[in-house]
Amino acid sequence: MALHVFEHLADCFAAEQVDTCFALLGDANMNFAAALAQRGTRMIYVRHEHCAVAAASAYARKAGKVGIATVTCGPGLTQVLTALPAAVRARLPLVIFAGEAPIGSAWYNQGLEQAPFVTACGARYHRLHHVPRMAEAIRDAFVEAQQDRVPVVIGVPFDLQAKTLDAALPRPAPSAEILPALAPLPPHPDAVPTLAARINAARRVVIMAGLGAADSGAAGACRALAERTGALLCTTLPARGLFHGEPYCLGVAGGFSSTLARGLFAEADLVLAFGCRLTQHNLDKGKLFPAADIVQIDVAPRAVSQGLVAARHHLRGDARLTAEALVAATEPRPGWRSPALARAIAEAPADTASFPPEEDVLDPRDVVAALDAALPRGWQMVNSSGHCSFFFAHMKRPHAEFLTIREFGAIGNGISYAMGVAAARPGDTVVMFDGDGSLLMHVQELETFRRHGLNILICVLNDGAYGSEIHKLRDEGLPEDGAVFGRTDLAAIARGFGIGGERVTDLAALPALIEAFARRGGAAVWDFPVSDRVVSPVIRRAHPGGHSGTEHPVSLEGLL
Structure with a gap:
């Protein structure tokens, strides 16, 4: 039987071990989606294109895989322009098959230049107009999504998708076989004693962990470092709960901090930020740690983040390996931990304000x-x-x-x-x-x-x-x-x-x-x-x- 281009495209996605796709069908993607379903991919058919891309975003975060969505061209794509920047800013790897208007038509009512919409959101856009290279281009889109942690949108004209192939085309090795298997980056040996000396000299240390710490498995090492140095723990909002059950964890750092946490953060003199972007939110626009030096510990530390010069000091290294090295290099001391503080953390409500009671509604x-x-x-x-x-x-x-x-x-x-x-x-x-x-x-x-x-x-x-x-x-x-x-x-x-x-x-x-x-x-x-x-x-x-x-x-x- 003749193989259509849309079937070849579905084979390329199936080769990437795609197990779930969120979809809303239209002329430019329905044949591809039907073929993908025939190849065993679970299709979740939503009622709005935005929801397809947003659902794929949460799937990517929770499953630790590339999130997959498909929408039709034109109005199908423009409907996703809220979900796309949300995924970009959360650094979520997505591949979105959007189709394109027919390449052979002089005019098409749903046609528009799709790339500027996508790139304006911070995502990537790739036109696939050359059939012999489509398999490699799709594989490369999966590589790009994972390496750069970014959504990639693929556009293929739907009249080109309908063409038949004279013979099956070869497919390259899938992304899983060519992505580099990188070992965690240890901190430079000279950097550890310098930071350890800074920690030893501090009186009130706070350790803040983000998704980078979670991904590197650094929770245990951060707990051990906090216990050794008497530090208090907290997390960014996306990493909330990373220190669940820890009696000296103050919860979320940033605009969402509890009343008690904000009071304690104001007294900190050193913040060790492991594997987190230092943002307007988790620093509460620079107001959360008014008396503290901030050290960013990350595989790619940054001088300026969201308009803030957030950290005065930086150390490049994997969060877990760096925390483990600091445990061995720092001096043990109680810091500002005490039974009274542990009780206060356990008992204090997140919000201590009171409001007049109202009938028939709940607080x-x-x-x-x-x-x-x-x-x-x-x-x-x-x-x-x-x-x-x-x-x-x-x-x-x-x-x-x-x-x-x-x-x-x-x-x-x-x-x-x-x-x-x-x-x-x-x-x-x-x-x-x-x-x-x-x-x-x-x-x-x-x-x-x-x-x-x-x-x-x-x-x-x-x-x-x-x-x-x-x-x-x-x-x-x-x-x-x-x-x-x-x-x-x-x-x-x-x-x-x-x-x-x-x-x-x-x-x-x-x-x-x-x-x-x-x-x-x-x-x-x-x-x-x-x-x-x-x-x-x-x-x-x-x-x-x-x-x-x-x-x-x-x-x-x-x-x-």
Whole structure:
């Protein structure tokens, strides 16, 4: 039988061991997608192109593989222009098959110059117009995505895809066979004593770990270094939970830091940043460590990051190997660790502010605490963006069970990220935390959950508004009409899509609801009506007049 070019393309993807693809079909990609499915790839057919790319992003992070998506040309591609920069900034390896308008037509109504859209997002675009080189170009796209940790979009005109080949074309060795197997980079021997001397001279050390530390397996070595030097631990937001269970871990560093953590960070005189980009968020725009020298320990340290000269000192090396070398080179001492401080870390709430009580609505912080206490260990958690994301970021869950991707700050991604995690961990239950405004942006994907049998529970903090915006408008004394839309009955909407739906007003009922959901499985939306007057610390600091809460600073007396 004659082999079509689209079948040859599908063979090239199959040679890369692609096991899952998120897709929305159109003229420029449907033949390719059908052929890919015939070759054994699991296809998850979404209802919006944005969701295909966003789901592939979460799949890439959770599975540790290249995320794969396919959309059609023209409007199919332009729909993904929020998901693409989010993946770029999170440094996620994706390969996206987008098709192109027919090359043989003088005019096509969905045709446009696709490359500028993609490259404007920071992703890469490759036109595949020469059939004999297509196999090598696809292999190279997988190499590029993995080496540079970047999304790569492939465009192939769909009339070219429909052509038949006279004979099967040879395929090159797949990316897995040619990517270099790099050994971890040890620190230079001369650099270790210099940094060890700096650590020995410091009084209050903080060790901050990012995804680079997680990827290198440095959690244990960082714990050992912290114990030896009396340092406190923390993580970046994407690596949250890396030190789960550690009594001297302060949680997330940055804009999402707890009240106690911010107070302690202000007293630090040395910060060791292992395997993390020093960003506007994890340094809270340079305000988080006002008295500390910062040392960046990374395989590729940078002088300037997001406009900040963040670190005064740098050491190039693998996070795990460097931490291990420093354990051997530093002097043991208690640092600022004490039983009193451990108790304070264990007992202090993430947010100490109080707000006037309201009838018929819940405090979002109480909802999060109740969910954290009742949800089983081992379930996969997914945190979205938006005002509510601060509260969920402080759940006591290990890094391997909690996904956060919010480098672009876009709401509306949570439902897609939950699909990606469910595809990467098909035997697990996924719990997604979101706000009502964010969920409603892509609520159509509830039907995708049902159709594909995805085991996902969505917990929504429903304040009837775009949370961040109403607090900012209140601070500025402006009308909030455009940010308030009422408390949509999200449970009824979920039932309309054929999945479970519950409106939860009594937190004491959560254990029974969770037990019933665990037995039943499937998908469901739980709608928690929450106050729109409880404002996260992130918003309070930037917009102090937009709330009626009372701040309660944490005293460090007796802790230092």
